[in-house]
Amino acid sequence: MVEELGSNTEGDLIINVGPQHPATHGVLHLVITLNGETIKKVEPHLGYIHRSIEKMCESLTYRQFIYVTSRMDYLSSHINNHACALIVEKGMQIEVPPRAQVIRVLMDELTRIASHELWWGAMAMDLGAFTPFFHAFREREAINEIMEETCGARLTMNYMVPGGVLEDLHPDFQRKVKEFITLYKRKIAEYDDMVTGNIIFQNRMKGVGVISAADAISYGCSGPTLRGCGVSCDIRKIYPYELYDKIEFDEVLETAGDSFARYMVRIREMNQSIRIIEQLIDNIPEGDVQAKTKAVLKLPKGEFYQRVETARGEFGIFIVSEGGTNPYRIKFRSPGFSNLSALDHMARGSKIGDLVAMMGTLDLVIPDIDR
Amino acid sequence: MNNEELKTAITTLLPTGVFEEGGEWLNVLLEPSDWLPFALQVRHQEALCFDYMFCLTCIDWKTHLTMVYHLSSTKYRHNLVVKANLDKAKPDIETVSHIWRTAEFHEREVYEMFGVNFVHHPDLRLLILPDGWEGKNPLRKDFDDPVNMIKL
């Protein structure tokens, strides 16, 4: 494995980071070629959590494959399930009732906040500060309680089904979400004091891991990685799905293209998600939460593609159907796969100590990459 | 540009392209030998400017393989789907990893899962599967694994 890396000059050091490592957010194996402390090449070795999901889904029905997408990018599990439900509804022309649409958008935005909270806590822990981790989990536990009452699970909830959502909201949902919003608004100012405004964090993130907009587009980056370079790419704005064309929110863009820009994009996205939740929480329409569908779902013959904006970027599902109850070929376009391919480009020439800051701002979840 | 204008623009570039009906985006089917010149044209032409490749995959129909490329433009926001049929005995196609850098990883994945050989790829080897799985091509329909796969 080491001999295949290509030309190494005399004095190069090749080290392994991972697969078991506290800072790699999962099982990622990086083989880094160093000259002193300067990185010459970063090569990711994947596959340590390859669970052959695409092959497995060829034997699952259209109601069954939803649980698998929860476990791919488990921090935005609602959003992944949303994509599955949308693609089946698109193929079978099912109309979703308005109450279910509002519930889906609310759950999506709560999941986005929870995912960014964990990203923030884990990133600060990687850079050496242990306290923000506990603060982040305090907010995340508040969201997990809300999810648990309605959906039944804290992490991998299979709540969205083709036709709507599985169960109606818990009676306490509105009150608890409003309490969460007040808690969050008090605490977000703490985050700015502790981490964002801290001179040590700023020096460790500004100017580190710079990628230009043209390179990021060529590498297929999406989500906050691309928005940190100034390219407008939010799927909720460009190819809106569900109710996003009727809700007011801003797309957050920064132009610097470095780690600090990506960090600020995510912090401001959390505020935009709160804005969306505030617009919807008092206006949930009445009605049923699931449209009547046939018991056995069969997509017509053809190809379908659905894209959604998860917390990491653009998640896409591509289904080739032969008219049966199982998909003939299903491909999951994961955001982390393309974001990771830009890591080598960003890291060349920097010091090894900056690698962790770069990986932290890319927000990788490895099961999403390996599928 | 909407689908009609894209259709006329692409017919001028590639008269032999076959358009498939149905589906929300324009689907073009072309020969594997036409792929690289067509890719350079759609990437660099000002009016088309397809600079973002968001999905690269392969489908195994039991008689042949089909490569599917999904392209989009960050400037004009139009989408295009390009397909190419490959022979199962000798699946060769030119790489586009020098045009869209995201294709490097995606093509490595298609190589290990389906066995497609990408000509002139800078580094074609296994990405996700462990060592020793060259040639096994798990996502093909004739992948045989009597221990794990249950045929219902």
Place this chain on the structure above:
Amino acid sequence: MDITTNAAPENFPGQIQELPGGGIVLSKLDDVINWARSNSLWPLTFATSCCGIEYMSVAGAKYDFSRFGFEVARASPRQADVIIIAGTIVNKMAPVLKRLYDQMTDPKYVIAMGACAISGGPFFYNTYSVVKGADHIIPVDVYVAGCPPRPEALLHALISLQEKIKSGMTREQIKSANV
């Protein structure tokens, strides 16, 4: 000399007699060692997939496992006592897990957390790359069910492991008792 008062804490296996000029501890050495070991188990940071997030929640402030002695999660296997296998084990990761287990120093204990580590979980059928249960690779002491298990379930498993150690019934202890 008053030999009827016992100055030991509640769950200490034995008796302590306070005497002027010192005290006497009356117990079996095995019991005292097991008591000390079980109250200070340091886990290895090993999380492959979704169960890792519930493991991190247990490390957080709401469900806190450092009050049970799992204070520091060590990154190096040489310094850890217990490995909590949180997540799916696949064919490529199996040799890595075995190597980590071999590097851990005795006495070491294993907890299989989540359905994937117990038996392959939701990825049991039609997958060519998943190891159907972590106990094909290393011996396991406690199994926790759930997908992912609730933090309270993981705390119950940690306490069960502590009780198993105190009663001398883990694989490690049975093996070393028979030698």
